[in-house]
Amino acid sequence: MATQDRINTGGSSTEVEEETPEPAPAAPAAQDSTQTQGVDDLLDEIDGVLESNAEEFVRGFVQKGGQ
Amino acid sequence: MGTETEYGIIAPALPSANPTLLSSQVVNAYAATLREGLGNLAGTRWDYTDETPLTDARGFRMDRASAHPSQLTDEPPELTAEQIALERGEAAEAAVLMNLVLNNGARLYVDHAHPEYSSPEVTNPLDAVLWDRAGDHVAVAAMERIGTTPGFSPVILYKNNTDNKSVSYGSHENYLVPRSVPFSKLAETLIPFFVSRQVICGAGRVGKGPLNQEPGFQISQRADFFENEIGLETTVRRPIINTRDEPHAVAEKYRRLHVIIGDANLNEVSNYLKLGTTSLVLALVEQGLAPAPTLEDPVQALRTISHDPTLKAAVRLADGRSITGLELQELYCEAVLDAVPADADEQTRDVVDRWRTLLETLRREPMEAARQVDWIAKLKVLEAYRARDGLSWTNPRLALVDLQYADLRPEKGIYQRLARRGDVELLVHPEDVARAAVQPPRDTRAYFRGRCISEYPAEVVGASWDSLIFELAGERRLQRVQTREPLRGTAMLTEELFDVAADAEDFLARLLSDPDRRVAP
Numbered sequence: 294m295a296t297q298d299r300i301n302t303g304g305s306s307t308e309v310e311e312e313t314p315e316p317a318p319a320a321p322a323a324q325d326s327t328q329t330q331g332v333d334d335l336l337d338e339i340d341g342v343l344e345s346n347a348e349e350f351v352r353g354f355v356q357k358g359g360q
Numbered sequence: 361m362g363t364e365t366e367y368g369i370i371a372p373a374l375p376s377a378n379p380t381l382l383s384s385q386v387v388n389a390y391a392a393t394l395r396e397g398l399g400n401l402a403g404t405r406w407d408y409t410d411e412t413p414l415t416d417a418r419g420f421r422m423d424r425a426s427a428h429p430s431q432l433t434d435e436p437p438e439l440t441a442e443q444i445a446l447e448r449g450e451a452a453e454a455a456v457l458m459n460l461v462l463n464n465g466a467r468l469y470v471d472h473a474h475p476e477y478s479s480p481e482v483t484n485p486l487d488a489v490l491w492d493r494a495g496d497h498v499a500v501a502a503m504e505r506i507g508t509t510p511g512f513s514p515v516i517l518y519k520n521n522t523d524n525k526s527v528s529y530g531s532h533e534n535y536l537v538p539r540s541v542p543f544s545k546l547a548e549t550l551i552p553f554f555v556s557r558q559v560i561c562g563a564g565r566v567g568k569g570p571l572n573q574e575p576g577f578q579i580s581q582r583a584d585f586f587e588n589e590i591g592l593e594t595t596v597r598r599p600i601i602n603t604r605d606e607p608h609a610v611a612e613k614y615r616r617l618h619v620i621i622g623d624a625n626l627n628e629v630s631n632y633l634k635l636g637t638t639s640l641v642l643a644l645v646e647q648g649l650a651p652a653p654t655l656e657d658p659v660q661a662l663r664t665i666s667h668d669p670t671l672k673a674a675v676r677l678a679d680g681r682s683i684t685g686l687e688l689q690e691l692y693c694e695a696v697l698d699a700v701p702a703d704a705d706e707q708t709r710d711v712v713d714r715w716r717t718l719l720e721t722l723r724r725e726p727m728e729a730a731r732q733v734d735w736i737a738k739l740k741v742l743e744a745y746r747a748r749d750g751l752s753w754t755n756p757r758l759a760l761v762d763l764q765y766a767d768l769r770p771e772k773g774i775y776q777r778l779a780r781r782g783d784v785e786l787l788v789h790p791e792d793v794a795r796a797a798v799q800p801p802r803d804t805r806a807y808f809r810g811r812c813i814s815e816y817p818a819e820v821v822g823a824s825w826d827s828l829i830f831e832l833a834g835e836r837r838l839q840r841v842q843t844r845e846p847l848r849g850t851a852m853l854t855e856e857l858f859d860v861a862a863d864a865e866d867f868l869a870r871l872l873s874d875p876d877r878r879v880a881p
Contacts, residue, residue: 358595
């Protein structure tokens, strides 16, 4: 009942080499203080790229309907 | 299987720009990059012959006159000269491309008011993630091209599903299912699965209600825009189960399950699990092993689950019991675990392991899944802002973080920033994504489509999911090659033919004379 088997209902008679994603190495468990530091860094970084005048920018994002 | 992404689009300097026109700029800009870099003819006409958007899987056909105009996807879109002239002054182009078929087998086109990328057909969820990301790569290339073209105002593309005013647009999945599986069985199993699947792969949204009338955060971008359990529509009265019966393949053997309820994912693990778990549940249905809990009110349950990021909210089953979204997912996950054979392929085992582990994490502490789940990564950033700056949910900066999470510009997009910082788990390498933008998967008919377009750009004058149209020099008749079997036209069957054929004429002659190499069934 592999995802492959299901999709092979078309009668493809070959075995496909399966690839499994390799997980990226997990970040080492951090101390609370470094975590807070990390969050501060992240917010500083996002502050640096956020569009100026949030209210106006958000108001300007108007789309027409899609599917 | 495959994915379709409609991107949100704006040109900040042109607040009143026509979105259809902006979308066509995206298609044409990408065509220009192709003409330049890869020498490929840009602009293959889409072949609308086999499009049947009004055929309903429940065994009838909607009357054309009563369909919403946006449902008539079998008619080519047309930009009026007036629209072009309005935007471009006198120098209006005579021919604006509204559709491209790419070397990787994908379709890039203008769908209503959005640019849309439809991925090539793939056989497994990891490839689906890769060729979906290839679409984002294409979108970024188009944006960059427009940004460096004199006389054009920069556009920004967003991989999200709502403008948070009143409008939603989709990111769809398609799954090939044997026709022998009764549609009613698919529907009864999938409704509770789709209602609860958002807990593992929702993209997160600031604001509640279709008109964003209530402040707060919710799990899904799409939940508040669904009004029906089952139906044919995709743009109005949206149903949890879409019944469009347009197989783009041998209709007697296959149906194409068209899933419209998913959120667009940036996080690759969310996307992988969205596609992988759905495939596995479809396999359960095929084998008659699927659980089928019946929800009392699926549309209401979809919203109830979405509106509670603590994952504690319960919804009612028809038999009167209460169940949470997480418990519903556990029900399906356990059924899959029971059914997966010990010798299942590696990717299947990987999807199941990740699904089970993620559900355990969500039960323990949802915020610990920020590396794998879009809505949690987004919520974590939002909560950090709220804590640091004392913001209430109505503060526009939070709405901006929500929007900019999905901004595809590498330097501006918040998801992209998280990825670069190593704060999210990645499954595919950027160089593989770049390659997937120009090369088709090798194990489906997308290989045949992509190679034909790469090898014979001058002769392929039209294409669709199940056809290619050749026009040979000196021949008055067009030659239509059907590709109605999604698992033929693979590299294994056709690569050698491409390699030995001297030209398009020779290629077609060999293709049509050699029964073993026939792409068509």
